[in-house]
Amino acid sequence: MRILALENEMTSMRGGQEISLLDVCRGLAGKGHRITLAYVTPGDLEDEYRRICHRMVRVRTYSIDRSRTPLSLRDFLVSLWAVRGERPDVVYANQYQDSLFAAIARRLRRTPFVCHLRLPPPDVLCTQFRIGMSQTTRLIAISEQTKRDWVACGYRSDAIDVVYNGIDLNRYIRLGDRSERRRALGVQADELLVTYAGRLHPAKGVETLLEAFSLIAHKRSSRLVVAGRAAVMPAPGGGVRDYLGELRALAERLGIARAITWIDHQPDIADLFSASDVTVLPSLWSEPFGRVVIESMACQTPVVASRVGGIAEILTGEFAEWTVKPGQPAELASRVLAIADLAAADPRIGERARAHVASRFPVDRMIDGVEQVLLDTVERFRMPSRTAAMASRLH
DSSP: OEEEEEEEEOOSSSOHHHHHHHHHHHHHHHTTOEEEEEEEEOOTTHHHHHHHOSEEEEOSOSSOOGGGHHHHHHHHHHHHHHTTTOOOSEEEESSGGGHHHHHHHHHHHTOOEEEEEOSOOOSSOOHHHHHHHTTOSEEEESSHHHHHHHHHTTOOGGGEEEOOOOBOGGGOOOOSOOHHHHHHTTOOTTSEEEEEESOBOGGGTHHHHHHHHHHHHHHSOEEEEEESOBOOOBOTTSSBOOHHHHHHHHHHHHTOGGGEEEEOOOSOHHHHHHHOSEEEEOOOSOOSOOHHHHHHHHTTOOEEEESOTTHHHHSOGGGGGGEEOTTOHHHHHHHHHHHHHHHHHOTTHHHHHHHHHHHHOBHHHHHHHHHHHHHHHHHHHTSSSOTTGGGGOOO
8 A cells, every 4th residue: 555644743842643653654664555754844753754664755834824825825836746746545644734735635646535633623624624624535533532522523423433542562661770760850769750741831731730739749758840842832912932931930939949850852751751650641621642641651650640532541440540630730639649659559550550551552553443444445445436435525
């Protein structure tokens, strides 16, 4: 199968969406499928992609910027021209924001288009995304909640397959000796190490975490590590919002600034999870999946996460008690302390957490699931009757 895959930025610094696409492409290439990757911005994953892709094509854009329509339209047409020689069996987009480009490529090449739904739908789909998404042949959602969100927007349930994200457990292994890593983070032997890893954005609930940590620190000697970059957001009066500065100021007001270690994005995130006692994902929005949850659990580190989006589909069974209501600092603080005590009393809970991830969210299952959707889509599209293939007209 020849696959034209679309990626915006080849970087691990944006989050699980980009890492998951690399895992999918690596797995599909390993199964003998030929991947052509179209990308807009290079990044730290480029060398990995060059090892697995048959061809890589840099394009300028996948959408049209209405603030500079003439130039953006030119860039869009140049981007379509850049992939003119490709004759894929399927066009595969990693996000709905790339759907206009994928839809036109699909029409020009008379091939199906599969879009991976890694984000919930926006309140309103702008015209170009609405046009692009109307041309999808099949959709892949990363959780049942994400599927429900898109169905609620008018997309047909029977045209959306759910394939959970998965991780390579060989890359997420708990360190045997955590003391050196903890010392490097400035953590004392008797301190509780609480970790947040991810984008710094208001929707991620980092303010809630800081307020919760102020309560934790009053009850127990603790340190908080916040690992990640602030999202680029416009300031109300113009310019760029200094969100990291806002978080640091809040920490000062709460009196916990000296107990927090702020670090940049970590490529070896398994080391950080292994050194931690509890990982926290305090999201306020409908988190589509929550890759950090399974990464931490694979490293045998407990997680306390908001009961939103797809997180509840990960933390099931005995791990359901690791969830909290979003935006509640007191509840979050209480649960972190309780889970830390539980882990100390039951050292094997980390092993069970890793086994849970191994049984439900292995990378091979994700790759097999995506492959099956792509193969089925291509087969149906080639049928004499295109009725099945035109499930792309979802609303």
